[in-house]
Amino acid sequence: MVxxxxxxxxxxxxxxxxxxxxxSVMATVLPKDRTDVMYHSYQGGGMSIDGPSILIxxxxxxxxxxxxxxxxxxxxxxxxxxxxxASAYKEERSEQSLGMNYLQDNxxxxxxxxxxxxxxxxxxxxxxxxxxxxxGNLSTLTMGISKGSDEITKNGNDVFSEQANRxxxxxxxxxxxxxxxxxxxxxxxxxxxxxxxxxxxSYRYLDxxxxxxxxxxTEIYPNTRTSTAAALKxxxxxxxxxxxxxxxxxxxxxxxxxxxxIAWGIATVxxxxxx
Amino acid sequence: MNNSLLxxxxxxxxxxxxxxxxxxxxxxxxxxKPYERNNLTLPVMDWALDPIADNYMHHxxxxxxxxxxAEGTSGGGCGCN
Numbered sequence: 001m002v003x004x005x006x007x008x009x010x011x012x013x014x015x016x017x018x019x020x021x022x023x024s025v026m027a028t029v030l031p032k033d034r035t036d037v038m039y040h041s042y043q044g045g046g047m048s049i050d051g052p053s054i055l056i057x058x059x060x061x062x063x064x065x066x067x068x069x070x071x072x073x074x075x076x077x078x079x080x081x082x083x084x085x086a087s088a089y090k091e092e093r094s095e096q097s098l099g100m101n102y103l104q105d106n107x108x109x110x111x112x113x114x115x116x117x118x119x120x121x122x123x124x125x126x127x128x129x130x131x132x133x134x135x136g137n138l139s140t141l142t143m144g145i146s147k148g149s150d151e152i153t154k155n156g157n158d159v160f161s162e163q164a165n166r167x168x169x170x171x172x173x174x175x176x177x178x179x180x181x182x183x184x185x186x187x188x189x190x191x192x193x194x195x196x197x198x199x200x201x202s203y204r205y206l207d208x209x210x211x212x213x214x215x216x217x218t219e220i221y222p223n224t225r226t227s228t229a230a231a232l233k234x235x236x237x238x239x240x241x242x243x244x245x246x247x248x249x250x251x252x253x254x255x256x257x258x259x260x261x262i263a264w265g266i267a268t269v270x271x272x273x274x275x
Numbered sequence: 276m277n278n279s280l281l282x283x284x285x286x287x288x289x290x291x292x293x294x295x296x297x298x299x300x301x302x303x304x305x306x307x308k309p310y311e312r313n314n315l316t317l318p319v320m321d322w323a324l325d326p327i328a329d330n331y332m333h334h335x336x337x338x339x340x341x342x343x344x345a346e347g348t349s350g351g352g353c354g355c356n
Contacts, residue, residue, distance in 0.1 A: 031323075038327045042335060055327045069327065136305025142347075172347060174322070179311040184322060188344035229344030235322070237314040 028106045028133045030065045033058050047077045051092075063104070069097040069114075089155075093118040106133040110144075120199075122151045125166070142172040142186075154199040162195030180237040187230045197221040322347060 034057050041050040051072035059065040073093040099112035110129040116122070125148030133140045146168040154160040170188035177183060197219060207215035307315075314320065323329060329346075337343040
C-alpha cells in the first residue's frame with residue numbers, strides 16, 4: 001500500500017515537473033535573476049592582475065530585465081616592455097556595464113552600454129543583440145552589433161592623445177540535436193580603426209648623432225585591423241547516478257552524484273591587417 | 276558501353292535530385308519534443324553558466340593571447356594596452 005502511494009505521488013510530481021519543464025521550454029525566457037561575486041587573480045609574463053567583479057541581474061517585469069556589472073583589474077606589471085625600456089608600474093582599471101533585455105514572444109532584444117577607465121585609457125561601447133527561437137524552439141538565431149570608441153593617452157606625456165574605434169558584427173546559431181546534446185556556432189567580424197599601437201612600446205637603434213650611441217623610436221603599427229573569428233561548441237548532458245535514501249516508504253533524493261556538462265569547442269581566428 | 280554510361284547517369288541523377296525530393300516533401304518537424312528537454316533546461320546546460328567568470332576568461336584570452344570574437348557574448352572596446 002505504501003509502495004503504491006509512493007508511486008502515485010512520484011507520478012504526480014513527475015507530471016507537474018513535466019508540465020513546468022514543457023512550459024518553460026515552449027517559449028523564450030528572460031535571463032535568470034542572479035547576483036554573482038567573483039575575485040580573479042592572474043600571474044604571468046611579469047604581470048600580476050587581480051580584482052573583484054560583481055554582477056546583478058533582475059527582472060523588472062515579465063518582459064524586461066536589467067543587469068549591472070562592475071569589474072576591476074588591479075595591475076602590477078614588470079612585463080617585457082619594462083625589461084626593454086619602460087618602467088614598472090601599478091594601475092587600476094575599472095569597468096561598468098549596464099544591460100537591458102526585452103522579451104517579445106520568441107524574440108529577445110538586448111541593449112547594453114559599458115565604459116572602462118584607467119589612468120591612460122578610456123573605452124566606451126554599446127551593443128545591440130537580437131535572439132530569436134524558431135523550429136519548435138529547437139533553433140536559436142542570434143545577431144548582434146557592438147561599437148566602441150577608445151581614447152588613448154600616455155602617462156608622462158600630456159600632449160599625447162589618440163583615438164581608436166571598434167565595430168563588431170556577430171551571428172550565431174544554437175541547435176538542439178537530441179534531448180542531451182546541443183551545438184552552437186558563432187561567427188564574429190571585428191574591425192579596428194585608429195591608434196592600435198602600444199604607446200609605451202619602442203625599439204632601440206644605433207644612432208651616431210646621439211651621445212649614447214643609440215636612440216629609441218616608437219613602433220609603427222597599421223591603423224586598421226580586421227579579424228574574423230568562428231567558434232563551434234557543443235554541450236552534452238551526462239548524469240551518472242542519483243543517491244536515494246528510503247524514508248518511511250518514500251524515496252528521498254539526496255543528490256545527484258555527477259551532473260556534468262561535457263563541453264568542448266573549436267575556435268578559429270582569421271586576421272587581416274591593412275597598412 | 277552505353278548501358279554502363281546510362282546506369283552511371285541514372286545514379287548521379289538520383290543523387291542530384293535527392294535533396295530536392297526531400298525538400299519538396301516538407302515533412303521536417305522538430306524532433307525533440309518539449310517534454311523531452313528537461314535535461315537541456317537544467318542550469319548546468321546553460322551556455323552562459325557563469326557569466327562573469329566567462330567574461331573574465333574572454334578578457335584574459337583577448338589581452339594575453341590576442342584571441343577575440345565568437346565568444347557568444349556581446350563585447351566592445353576594452354582598455355587593454
